[in-house]
Amino acid sequence: MLRIESADHDKCCGCTACVSVCGTHALQMEPDAYGFSYPRIDNDLCVGCGRCTRVCPTMAADAQRDLKLQQCMHSVVALASDPTELVTSTSGGMASVLARTFIRQLRGVVYGASAADPYHVRHVRIDCEDQVSQLKGSKYVQSDMEGIIPQIKMDLKDCRNVLFVGTPCQCAGVQLCFPNHGGRLWLVDFVCHGVPSQQMLNDAYKELGVDVGSVAFRRKDAGGKSEYGLFLRDKEGRLCYEGLYGYDRYITSFLKGLNYRESCYNCRFANHRRASDITLGDYWNPDGKYSHLPGSRFGLSQVHANSEHGEALLNIAAEAYHSEQIPISKLLAHSEQLRKPITPHPESQLFFSTYMQGKSFIESCDTALEPFFRRYPFYRLKCALRQLPRLVWDYVHAVPQFFKKNTP
Ligand SMILES: Cc1cc2nc3c(=O)[nH]c(=O)nc-3n(C[C@H](O)[C@H](O)[C@H](O)COP(=O)(O)OP(=O)(O)OC[C@H]3O[C@@H](n4cnc5c(N)ncnc54)[C@H](O)[C@@H]3O)c2cc1C
Ligand code: SF4
Ligand code: SF4
Numbered sequence: 148m149l150r151i152e153s154a155d156h157d158k159c160c161g162c163t164a165c166v167s168v169c170g171t172h173a174l175q176m177e178p179d180a181y182g183f184s185y186p187r188i189d190n191d192l193c194v195g196c197g198r199c200t201r202v203c204p205t206m207a208a209d210a211q212r213d214l215k216l217q218q219c220m221h222s223v224v225a226l227a228s229d230p231t232e233l234v235t236s237t238s239g240g241m242a243s244v245l246a247r248t249f250i251r252q253l254r255g256v257v258y259g260a261s262a263a264d265p266y267h268v269r270h271v272r273i274d275c276e277d278q279v280s281q282l283k284g285s286k287y288v289q290s291d292m293e294g295i296i297p298q299i300k301m302d303l304k305d306c307r308n309v310l311f312v313g314t315p316c317q318c319a320g321v322q323l324c325f326p327n328h329g330g331r332l333w334l335v336d337f338v339c340h341g342v343p344s345q346q347m348l349n350d351a352y353k354e355l356g357v358d359v360g361s362v363a364f365r366r367k368d369a370g371g372k373s374e375y376g377l378f379l380r381d382k383e384g385r386l387c388y389e390g391l392y393g394y395d396r397y398i399t400s401f402l403k404g405l406n407y408r409e410s411c412y413n414c415r416f417a418n419h420r421r422a423s424d425i426t427l428g429d430y431w432n433p434d435g436k437y438s439h440l441p442g443s444r445f446g447l448s449q450v451h452a453n454s455e456h457g458e459a460l461l462n463i464a465a466e467a468y469h470s471e472q473i474p475i476s477k478l479l480a481h482s483e484q485l486r487k488p489i490t491p492h493p494e495s496q497l498f499f500s501t502y503m504q505g506k507s508f509i510e511s512c513d514t515a516l517e518p519f520f521r522r523y524p525f526y527r528l529k530c531a532l533r534q535l536p537r538l539v540w541d542y543v544h545a546v547p548q549f550f551k552k553n554t555p
């Protein structure tokens with residue numbers, strides 16, 4: 148009998164496609180000890196119809212055959228032309244540009260990840276422009292998809308246009324659930340290096356002693372520089388904790404690939420063949436070639452059109468963003484996760500075993516990354532000292548020029 152017996156932990160990405168199509172409610176998502184959810188089967192309810200295996204993007208051979216993976220047709224570096232959109236987004240604001248265009252011009256509905264409840268990041272449905280801000284920003288944690296695929300089904304049945312934004316594996320699950328959407332479903336994914344669990348994030352909040360009202364993982368400073376960190380506000384909106392990469396345990400463990408879902412380390416979607424119509428990602432402009440794009444210092448996105456369907460949506464949105472072509476080869480060199488899954492941190496196993504033994508999240512990060520956290524402040528100091536001669540030089544040259552300018 149073909150069915151999702153028990154999910155293979157190194158493959159199952161938790162997309163919930165199997166649970167969503169099971170007509171007898173024989174499958175339910177249940178968290179493991181690390182907080183990652185997997186489907187569990189109730190044998191008494193299962194009738195062996197095999198629907199679950201036909202939509203599983205990672206474990207079922209049939210579904211993997213049916214999954215349409217497309218190569219990028221063309222790629223651009225892009226950013227929102229609205230400065231507010233740009234500065235409030237993670238990179239170039241292209242996810243919001245697409246969501247807004249979709250609602251305004253196609254009268255569609257958009258699904259994306261919301262951290263309105265910072266203790267439960269989940270996918271939500273929006274259908275008016277005022278709600279786009281809910282989806283804004285990368286949440287570096289797994290977003291709960293429970294109940295989303297049935298909602299998409301209802302929207303498609305009502306002949307609505309649907310835009311789904313999510314991880315590549317979530318897009319793959321959604322694609323397999325709706326093979327005949329009649330051109331009304333658009334899938335947008337992003338370059339993805341992996342996800343920790345909500346349980347780990349909630350543990351981090353608790354250990355920091357913060358009652359969290361909102362969470363962010365990236366911010367842009369006044370000069371536009373993007374910083375990775377854990378930024379927590381209380382229920383009154385006051386900033387009550389900020390921890391940057393190198394100091395905060397949650398964001399550091401995330402960026403070091405210490406504590407992801409097991410499937411992320413074997414991700415079959417970490418390459419340039421995508422299940423989505425459009426792929427987004429950060430673009431760091433390493434050679435400064437795209438600095439002439441207006442507002443570029445506040446962030447740039449890479450955008451891949453993987454299908455004509457995706458290309459059509461980008462054309463509809465064209466007035467809302469600035470862009471310039473970039474060869475795909477350059478993006479493949481820029482973004483490792485367009486070529487291969489992330490390599491687990493060498494101390495990943497140590498983190499998971501420590502966490503499993505009941506040690507706190509922060510303690511488990513400290514155990515695994517102890518040498519790094521010890522050395523990091525010295526590394527920062529060394530960087531600052533290295534910059535010192537340049538600062539002194541700039542100062543020494545600025546003073547005579549100041550007097551020259553201001554002497555009548
Ligand atoms: C877990 C994760 C890992 C990432 N890894 C990389 C990477 O390795 N390299 C890279 O170039 N870019 C990565 N990104 C993408 C990057 O952070 C930006 O989202 C991307 O550059 C688009 O930026 P933006 O300004 O257009 O949109 P943003 O304002 O960032 O909007 C992001 C969109 O993604 C959706 N989203 C946010 N969080 C989640 C989530 N947890 N699960 C599903 N959907 C979500 C939201 O609905 C929103 O529509 C990652 C994003 C996430 C969430
Ligand atoms: S085989 Fe059918 S009934 Fe059984 S779990 Fe899968 S979808 Fe549900
Ligand atoms: S990958 Fe998705 S469809 Fe497959 S078993 Fe896991 S949750 Fe179900």
Ligand code: SF4
Pocket residue numbers: 160314315316317339340341342408410411412414415416417
């Ligand atoms: S790395 Fe792969 S498996 Fe993990 S969340 Fe991203 S797309 Fe899914």
